[in-house]
Amino acid sequence: EMKRRAAKLDFEQAAILRRQIFTLNHIREATLLQKTVLGRLRAVPSPGRLEAYDVAHLAGTATTGAMVVFEAGELKKRDYRLFKLQEADDSRNLKAMLQRRLNHPEWPLPWLIIVDGAKIQLNAARKILAERGLSIPVVAVVKDEHHRPKAMLGDRRLIGEFAAPIRLLNQEAHRFALKLHRRLRRRMIY
Secondary structure (H helix, E strand, O other): OHHHHHHOOOHHHHHHHHHHHHHHHHHHHHHHHHHHHHHHHHOOOOOOOEEEEEEEEEOOEEEEEEEEEEEOOEEOHHHOEEEEOOOOOHHHHHHHHHHHHHOOOOOOOOOEEEEEOOHHHHHHHHHHHHHOOOOOOEEEEEEOOOOOEEEEEEOHHHHHHHHHHHHHHHHHHHHHHHHHHHHHHHHHHO
């Protein structure tokens, strides 16, 4: 249908259909990933708690963040947290999430933090941890234009040893952040 519309020079409708195709492919990939996350992660030995963070927004509106947790071979869904955020800037939102998370000394600290983003997000997370006197390693997952992982930044040894769980937890954080984001967007529409 998209190609037919483009051939008829109806480029606006073709672009709408292209975005719908992209969205449906993204949903399909996320669903397939979600089905395999638990099976793959259970097979990965982990020296402790891992936490992954992601921010979701639509042009700076309905901004939400998520923290997901993996510990003892399991996704610990009861420890997942959603955050309503105010900033349009992802690194500021990441800082806000980490500050709020670290205000809970009753929550166990992770041995590794995974953030969605590039060097800016990696440095933002490291700065918050340093301000708190914490030396927790951070890995950033860099995405391509189709929101697929293309690189990881941080401790090379950890990335080499735990690349699969890092990618999977990053995707789980993205999925979970979108959950609240979609709810907030629906409220904005109606």
